[in-house]
Amino acid sequence: MNTLYLIRHAKAEEHTFTKDDFDRDLQQKGIDRANKIANELKKSLHVDEKTLVISSSANRAIQTAEIFCSILGYPIDSIQQTKDIYEAHFTDILKVINTVSNQYDKLLVFGHNPGLSNLTNYLSHSEIDLATSNVSILQLEGDLTFEMLGGGTANLIGLLK
Template structure:
C-alpha cells in the first residue's frame, strides 16, 4: 500500500478584540499572512494535498482560503466539515475516515487542543514539546507519514516528520510581495519605519536583515489600499521587525528604488520603539534585527537617500 501523508494546519492568529463570539472570530492580518506563508511552503516542498478538510469557523475558513490560494488549490476542492470545529480526536478521526479513498495526501485545518491531541494519538513515540509549551501554535503545520488507510487510523500508526512554524518560513515565499502578471499601480506606493530608541542619551537605530539575508534594511512594504501610509508603516514594523512604538504623524522624508520594472516611492516614518514582541509573536522571527549607533546603521544601508534620513533623524532627536 502506498504511504499516506497527513498535514495538520492550525488556524492563524485570530482577533479577540472584535466582540464576536468564538465561532465568528476573524483572523488578524498576521494570521492571514502566516497561513499564506504555510501554503507557499507546502507548495515549495511539493506537499500539495489531494484533499483538504476544514473547520467551518471563520478563522479556519480564512486560514484555509489563504493557504489554498498560495498552494494553487481551488476552494471548490475543500470539504467544509462542521465536525472539525472545537473537535475532539474522535470527531477528527471520523472526518478523516470520510476522505476519498484515492487521497494519498490530506490536509486538515482546525483548532487546538484537538489537533495537538490528534498528533499525539497518531504519532509513534513521545512528542518533544518546545520550550514555549506549544506543539502546534497558530499557523503551524505538522507533517505525519503513515501506511494505514484513512478508515483505520490507530494509536501510534504514524511518524511525526516535522512541525513548521510560520516564523521559520522565509518571507520571499509569500505571494503578496511577488505578484504574478502585471504589477498593480498601488504596489509602487510604499511606507517604511525608521525604528529608534535612546539608551543613556545615545541614539540607536534598528536595522533588520533583508528577506534573503543579503543586506540590511528597515521595515518596509506596499501601502495596503485600505490603510493610510502611516498605519501601513506601523503594520510593517510589527510584522517585519517585531516592534511597536510611537509613530510620527508625518514622514521624515522619502526615498525611491527600482523594482518590478518601475520605481517604488517610499515614505519613511520615525518610530520611537517602546516594545519588542516575544519571538513567538513576531511574524518574521527568522530575520535578524540589530540595534546600532546611528552612524553604524547609516553605513549599513544601501540607499543614499535613506542614509540622509538617518542623519536627519539623528539631528532631530539630538535636539530633544
C-alpha cells in the same frame, strides 16, 4: 504512502462579547504568517487530484484554508467544510479523517487546538503543541489508508512553524 497535514488556523482576533467565537476572523499578523508557512509547505507538497482539503467551518479556519489553498494551487471551491472539527476532541477529528476515501493520498485538515495537537500526538506518539498556522506532517505507516488511521499508526515527519 499516505500523508496527513494537520494545520492549526492562523492568529485570529481576540474574543469579545459582541462576536461569537465561531465567527472570529483572522488578524493581519495571522494572514501574513499563514502566507509564509503556506509558501514553505509549497516547497514539499505537490497538489494533484489525489489531494483533499477539509476545514472546520469556523471563519478563522476556513480563512486559513483559503490562504493555503490559493498558494498551493488547490481549488478553493473544493474545500470540504464541516462543523465536526470545530472545538472537537481529537477522536472526533479522527472520525472525520476515517471517512476519507482511499482515492486520496494527501489530506490537509484545518482546525483548532487542543484537538489538532492532541491528534498529532495520538497518531505519532509525539509531544508537540501546534501554535497558530503550524503544520504537523504525518506519514501513515505502510499501506494504511485514512480510513484505517488510528493511534500510533503514523510518523511525525515534519513540523512547519
